[in-house]
Amino acid sequence: MLYQFLFSAVLRRTDAESVHRLSFAALRGLAAVPGAAGALRAALAPREPELAVRALGRDLPGPLGLAAGFDKNAEGVTALTALGFSHVEVGTVTAHPQSGNPRPRLFRLTADSAIVNRMGFNNHGSVVAADHLRALRSRRGGRRPVVGANIGKTKTVPESEAVADYVAGARRLAPFADYLAVNVSSPNTPGLRDLQSVERLRPLLREVRAALDGDGHGALPLLVKIAPDLADADVDAVADLSVELELDGVIATNTTIAREGLSSPAEDVAAAGAGGLSGAPLRRRSLEVLRRLRARAGDRLLLVAVGGVSTPEDAWERIRAGATLVQGYSGLIYGGPLWPRRMHRGLARLVRSAGYSSVAQAVGADTPAADGG
Numbered sequence: 001m002l003y004q005f006l007f008s009a010v011l012r013r014t015d016a017e018s019v020h021r022l023s024f025a026a027l028r029g030l031a032a033v034p035g036a037a038g039a040l041r042a043a044l045a046p047r048e049p050e051l052a053v054r055a056l057g058r059d060l061p062g063p064l065g066l067a068a069g070f071d072k073n074a075e076g077v078t079a080l081t082a083l084g085f086s087h088v089e090v091g092t093v094t095a096h097p098q099s100g101n102p103r104p105r106l107f108r109l110t111a112d113s114a115i116v117n118r119m120g121f122n123n124h125g126s127v128v129a130a131d132h133l134r135a136l137r138s139r140r141g142g143r144r145p146v147v148g149a150n151i152g153k154t155k156t157v158p159e160s161e162a163v164a165d166y167v168a169g170a171r172r173l174a175p176f177a178d179y180l181a182v183n184v185s186s187p188n189t190p191g192l193r194d195l196q197s198v199e200r201l202r203p204l205l206r207e208v209r210a211a212l213d214g215d216g217h218g219a220l221p222l223l224v225k226i227a228p229d230l231a232d233a234d235v236d237a238v239a240d241l242s243v244e245l246e247l248d249g250v251i252a253t254n255t256t257i258a259r260e261g262l263s264s265p266a267e268d269v270a271a272a273g274a275g276g277l278s279g280a281p282l283r284r285r286s287l288e289v290l291r292r293l294r295a296r297a298g299d300r301l302l303l304v305a306v307g308g309v310s311t312p313e314d315a316w317e318r319i320r321a322g323a324t325l326v327q328g329y330s331g332l333i334y335g336g337p338l339w340p341r342r343m344h345r346g347l348a349r350l351v352r353s354a355g356y357s358s359v360a361q362a363v364g365a366d367t368p369a370a371d372g373g
Contacts, residue, residue, distance in 0.1 A: 045061055052358065054360070078136065228253035257275075287317065310330070
């Protein structure tokens with residue numbers, strides 16, 4: 001209630017990127033106080049036994065993680081896991097530092113519980129992110145956070161050198177990540193989404209996988225993150241390619257460029273301008289893509305659901321549609337720092353009421369068997 005009052009009275013009236021920067025800095029500062037992160041984790045981490053899930057080669061206390069985009073430079077993983085997220089996907093990280101698109105570039109559509117961003121992969125680059133993750137791994141004591149590294153293309157790198165750019169970022173981050181996610185689906189880097197076509201995606205993923213294998217990271221899970229705006233046939237093609245290349249999974253989905261069906265005033269939508277839309281309006285299409293992936297690939301791919309996950313019911317729907325893990329971003333912005341705990345508690349109640357002993361038993365319960373392509 002306090003957070004909702006603060007959001008309505010102050011935060012929604014303040015530049016969204018400034019609020020994010022200041023609140024994230026405050027959270028990191030709190031977590032840096034001796035004993036604070038541990039106390040928060042003890043209070044907020046999921047502890048219901050039915051939520052435990054094994055994914056990406058790790059045992060996780062719950063399925064809900066933080067999606068990429070919040071912690072672009074891997075600066076606050078300890079603080080974010082203290083809020084109760086079972087894993088944190090950092091980035092998007094590019095091989096080289098870049099400032100991103102001009103500000104303002106982050107907007108709220110509060111009537112829709114949505115966010116529009118055209119950040120443009122602003123980050124300090126893969127060297128800095130790797131240093132932060134290296135320091136995180138060197139710490140002693142406590143449970144080591146599960147961290148995914150989401151990698152993207154540097155804007156100034158020509159498309160003819162995109163594969164080498166991804167490979168460079170992957171090699172720097174691989175020694176310190178629990179999985180890598182190849183982001184070819186942001187609408188805010190010119191030409192990036194063209195890499196989702198199978199003809200261009202196949203050599204990109206092959207080269208990243210080969211580089212990881214050659215560097216001794218053959219066991220590191222590799223996933224690809226796709227857009228909700230893909231045609232159904234293209235979703236099928238990505239599923240088939242992912243199975244063919246023996247990827248570990250697919251993250252569905254990134255933000256959308258669509259603006260249909262919004263409740264926000266047209267002038268607010270126009271003022272936000274171009275960019276990727278996330279939040280509640282994305283729920284339906286992200287769920288459709290998830291179900292299509294599951295129907296196509298079955299359990300041969302780990303599926304991570306993101307996009308419009310705001311309530312425990314949303315998460316439960318995604319799990320039954322085939323997702324082993326679920327991620328949120330806008331839900332945290334609108335729900336506040338206790339949102340992850342509320343999500344996991346509500347999800348545990350849904351698991352129990354449905355008669356399952358674990359959330360893992362329900363994965364894909366509402367989807368047909370794969371058709372094998």
